[in-house]
Each structure stands twice: as structure tokens, then as C-alpha cells.
Amino acid sequence: MPNKPAKESFVTEITPRSEDFSRWYLDLVRRAELADYSPVKGCMVIRPYGYAMWELIQQALDARIKATGHVNAYFPLFIPNSLLTKEAEHVEGFSPQVAYVTHAGGEELEEKLVVRPTSEAIIGTMYANWVQSWRDLPILINQWANVVRWEKKTYPFLRTTEFLWQEGHTAHETEDEAEAETLKILDLYADVCESVLAMPVVKGRKTESEKFAGALRTYSIEALMGDGRALQAGTSHNLGQNFAKAFDIKFQARDKSVQHVWGTSWGMTTRLIGAAIMVHGDDSGLVLPPKIAPYQVVIVPIGRDDWRETVLPKALDIQRELVAAGIRVTLDGPTSGHNRTLPVEALVTGRLHPRSRGRPEPPPPGVPHVWVPSRRIAPERDRRSDWDRRLDGGAMTM
């Protein structure tokens, strides 16, 4: 491997993955400008390149959710505290993690409001109004939303106090139908991980102590990270009749009896971005599978002599041709601006080399030529956060 030392020296601002996995992850997320610390404890800013990855994951997941007969809707961010407390296990599981709104509109509220950690309580309340007969079932609704869970230890993407996700909430006539839905979604999630994120997963069932608070059974998919540890990448819950009983979601069955519905809920989150980083990244930095790479091609015109008249028009031709073929491409142009070229760029190979400060030296032989526009990186002392704690032992769950 004669190129290896040269290649390694190409990236100097990221701790090698082989040396310290958690430091490598945190370095990469910040140097590649995927996320940044915010002034709110445990909350991150998802920067444009990281958010573009999320948009691509969303599109793939949303298309599959709709193709299986689900529709999107939107439920309130706030949940009256009295609703959250209706399902005993649910409130016990979530109450240590919730944030409460106590004052609003210049007054103290009569009842404090929970900022949703998940939406079973508010959605169950609505389903109780919407379901009357077996003819109204199944209800197959999904929501794209932000949720808040007060976390003691946070890491960008993997575990943050606020995160983005989708949450499906369904109601069915029978236990079998609910179980089939739960497993159908588990398969759908595995398919997104495998065919979109290029990340193999193992499907399984959670133990009683690990299941979702209020569920009958929780299934999850677990993916293997680059350090040999498992990461939970998505969960699908058979809620049984627990929430239906707590929220009084009843229907007249085909035999005219009145029964409680059988529920499911399931979610995938911005954690998937972190998973993709940990599965595919290497010592040189971020590596993305093409389906979630915001740029699949970066054209880098070499700026010598009369390149504006010779190289640039040809580069623009190639760009047009690739865009017409449906490829996400950017031209690393000479003009300035934060948005002119996004900070981290992928070559066709999907390999990314975060660098900083000015135009690059010619690359060592065999290394793709990628330039990351100069950005100020604030000194570490300005950017303290609990994220700087290392990832610690044990499988990470959400």
C-alpha cells in the first residue's frame, strides 16, 4: 500500500477512526458541517449538508409509507398533562424525560402542557372521536414532526433532546391485523436501511424491560456500526389495546359488539444520519451511499490560464448533461458565498475528504481531488457542549 501514508496525510483535522471512534465521529460531524452545537443544551443545529441528507432519507421513507396505504397528517406539539398520564406505563416511561410549558401568553397556564416526546396520547384522543364502526378501520396515519426528550447524555444525530422523526399511528379491528402492520413496518424500515442507507440490519424483538412504554411488544432493527457495536435504527410497536383502553377508542364490530381497537406505532429519526456516518465513514472522513449523498458528483474546474474560456464552459456542459440524467451535481465555482458550494462535497465515488482553508494542493496520486471551501472553525473554547463527552460503552438505544 504505497499510497497509504500520503492518503492519510491528506486529512489532518479528523482524529483517525481507528484511533478513537467517538472522537472521530464528533470531529467528522463538525468538520464536515453536518451539524453544529446550539445555545440550547442537548439540541443541535442541522446544517444544510446534513439536512439535505435528511431530506433524501425522508423522501425514500415517505414514498414507502404512502405506498403501503398510509397518509400523513399533523397533530399538536403540546399535550395536556392529564392526557399523557392516562396510560400508566406510558407516563411512567416518559415523565422523567418531558419538558413542560407552564407559562404562555403572559399568564401561568391552568394545566401544564407537555412538549410531545411522542404522540400516542394526543393521537389516541383524536382517534376516539374519529372511530365509530369497523367501517372506519383501519386508520393508517403517519406524522413528520419534531419531538423532545430531555436527555442527560447527547450526541449529534444519535441522541439529541429535540429530534426530527416520523411517527406512524394505526388502529385496527383485530390483534392479528395490528401484529401484521407492526411487522410490515419493521420490514419497510429494514428495506430503507438496506436499500437506501446501504446498511444491513438485524430484526428482533425487544425484551420486556426495553420495550416502548405502554406497548405490548416492541420490535426493532439493529445495525452494526464501524466500531463493532449495535445501534437501534428504528422501532415498531404493537400497542395491543393498551392505548385504546386508556383513551377509549371503541368501535362497533362486525358482530355488533363494541370493542377497543388494536393499535400500533412506529418511528424512525434523524439518528439515521448518524448511523450512515458510523457505518460508511473512514479515517479520511465522511463516505455516503449515493442515494443519500446530497451531491453525487462535484465538478472541479482547474483554474489555470484561460480556464474561464476553455475549462469552465466544458464543465458547465458536463453539469447540464448530468443534471438532465437525474444526478445531483454541483460545480465548484470560483465565486464566493456560503451557499455557492456546500461545504463538503462528494465525488462519484461517494468519498468525502473534509479539508479547510483555501484551494488545495494537488492531491497525492490516486486520491480523488476534492476541495472544501474555507470556513472559520471557531476555537474549541467557544463550542463546549455535553456532546464532547465520548460515546461510552454498550449498545446505543433511543
Next chain:
Amino acid sequence: MPNKPAKESFVTEITPRSEDFSRWYLDLVRRAELADYSPVKGCMVIRPYGYAMWELIQQALDARIKATGHVNAYFPLFIPNSLLTKEAEHVEGFSPQVAYVTHAGGEELEEKLVVRPTSEAIIGTMYANWVQSWRDLPILINQWANVVRWEKKTYPFLRTTEFLWQEGHTAHETEDEAEAETLKILDLYADVCESVLAMPVVKGRKTESEKFAGALRTYSIEALMGDGRALQAGTSHNLGQNFAKAFDIKFQARDKSVQHVWGTSWGMTTRLIGAAIMVHGDDSGLVLPPKIAPYQVVIVPIGRDDWRETVLPKALDIQRELVAAGIRVTLDGPTSGHNRTLPVEALVTGRLHPRSRGRPEPPPPGVPHVWVPSRRIAPERDRRSDWDRRLDGGAMTM
């Protein structure tokens, strides 16, 4: 007009628009299942058909925002109170409307957190870290998010405590550039209203007393509703250097001097759904322009005799043909289920006739045949809300 009496009798559960505009609007929103009351004061549930309208508006708006060089990102829901108070006019304008998180994770917080009413404060704080040189400008970032403004009077879609929107936040080298951006977005907003919502607008500048709290100048587009009143449909603000000075967003200019950036911000919201209803709807109910109609075609096979062998296969053929042509189409099938057919359906004409309870009688001559699946509508006494207040006099602003 010999058909008129027959046609009017076809819809009996919506107050005629000509009789009482605000009652008509509230009836329509609920009977067409676009939104529903929630247990949280002033917050609505956006039901699947209403949310599908929002997704179509989002897609059209997002494509235009990206085509003009902007990128999406995501900033935290919570803003430390000390940040909100940095810009004096801004805090004065928003503090009566904010919701505060005071307790989280089982403890009282050291500093209360504001649930974002808008994100200038948190985004300005980040821009101060990201901008160093004129080479970092412009920053052209947009965010899709939920925001919360504690409102005394609320109406579904038009003014709700929580609403969904996009908020653009840009930073520029010069005042001229910021003004050009502000006006470019105003044109973009007008284009979305006119070419997507089929809703003509008037562009204008807000008075000093009506401008955004903290802005130099606010521009807006106003649309004419069916009752002859104006509705503000989008705003674009030139922030001058007000937020840059408050949040210390400085850069080294081309002449080496250190200057504050010039900012803009701009937003459009789920209010657009309400605007589309009020512009196009009539006594018979909801009328949607094709670009935001979740279903552009509904095929209704007439279920007589051996229709499953004769009519249904032909209906499925037509459906396949239309879907292949890129038309959003649904078949009003015989099976049950909340999602099987969405509750309100559009014919090719875009005209919708909410009805309820069971299969319809044959329609009167000349009236499109539309069937709305049966849904339980809870008695009014279960559904009290401040929404039941009528829209009152004067132009509605947000």
C-alpha cells in the same frame, strides 16, 4: 337556472357562504375533514386531506426556494430567553405571545426556554459563528418548522397557536443586496399564490406599526377573500442591520473593514390552506385549484348488477392510465377503512360536495356524482372551541 334549487339541496350540512361567510368557513373545514379541534386551546389537528394540500403547497414553494439558491437547514425549537431579549423591538413585539418551558427532565430549568415564535434569535446566534469574511456571504438558508404564538382568537388554518411554516433567513454584504433579496422573495411568494393557489395578490409595504418586530421594512402580499376582505398571505422583511447588531454578526468586508451583515427573513404558513378555501369555495363547499387538489380525479364505479366483473375492471384501467399520466386519482372502491378513500373527493372539475352517511341517492341532473364516506361527526357539545367564534370585522393579519 332550473337546476339551482336541486343543486343547493345537494349540500345541506354547510351554511351557505352567501348567508354567513365565517360560519360557512368553519362548517366547511370540519365537514370536509380538513382540520379538527384538538384538546389544546387554539391548536388544530390537520387531517389527512388538509395535510395533503399542505404537502402540495410545500413542494411548489420548496422547489422555488431552492431554485433561487437557498438551502434548507434545521434550528432548535427552543430559544433561551436571554437570546430573545437581545433585539429590543423583537422581544417587545413577541413576548406577549410566547410560551415558556420552565421545567424539564424532572427539574426546574435555570433559564426558561421560549418555544420559537420565529427563529431570528437562534439563527442570528449561529450566523455570528458562521460568518467571518465577505467570502462567507450571502447565507441563504430556509427552514420548514412549527412555531408557536399564543393567540387570543384563533381560526383553523388562518390563525392558530401552533402553525407550520417555512422561514427564510439570509445574510448579505450590502443593504442593496438585502433589499433585492426581500423583494425577490415577495415576487416568489406572489408567484406561488398566483400560479399554484390560483389566487391573485396585491404586493405592498406594511406601515411602521404593522411591520415585523425588529425589521427595517416589511413587505407583504394580500389576497382578496370571497367576502371581499383582504388576507395577508406572506411577508418578507428587510431586517437591516438590527439583528446583526443585536447578535454580533460581523464580517471582514472587501475593503478590510469590519461590518455588520444585512439581513432578511420571510415566511409563508399553513394559513395558505385557509386562503385557498376562502378564495375558491362556494355554497356547495370546497373548490380547489388542480395544483393543490390531493385528488384531481375520483372514479366512482356505479355498483349495480355484475359491476365487479364489468364496471370495476374498466374503472381500474382508467385509473392506471390517469396515474401513468401523472394525475392524482383515486377509485372510490367498495371496501371499508378510514384511508380507503379520503373523506372529501374532487372530480375533474375540482368541485367538491361534502355529504355524509351512506351511499348517495342518484344525484340530481347536472350535478357531479361525489360520495363522501360516512363519518361520525361528534355532537357540537363535544367540540367546543374558541374557533367557534366568528371571524370578525377588519382585514386578518398574521
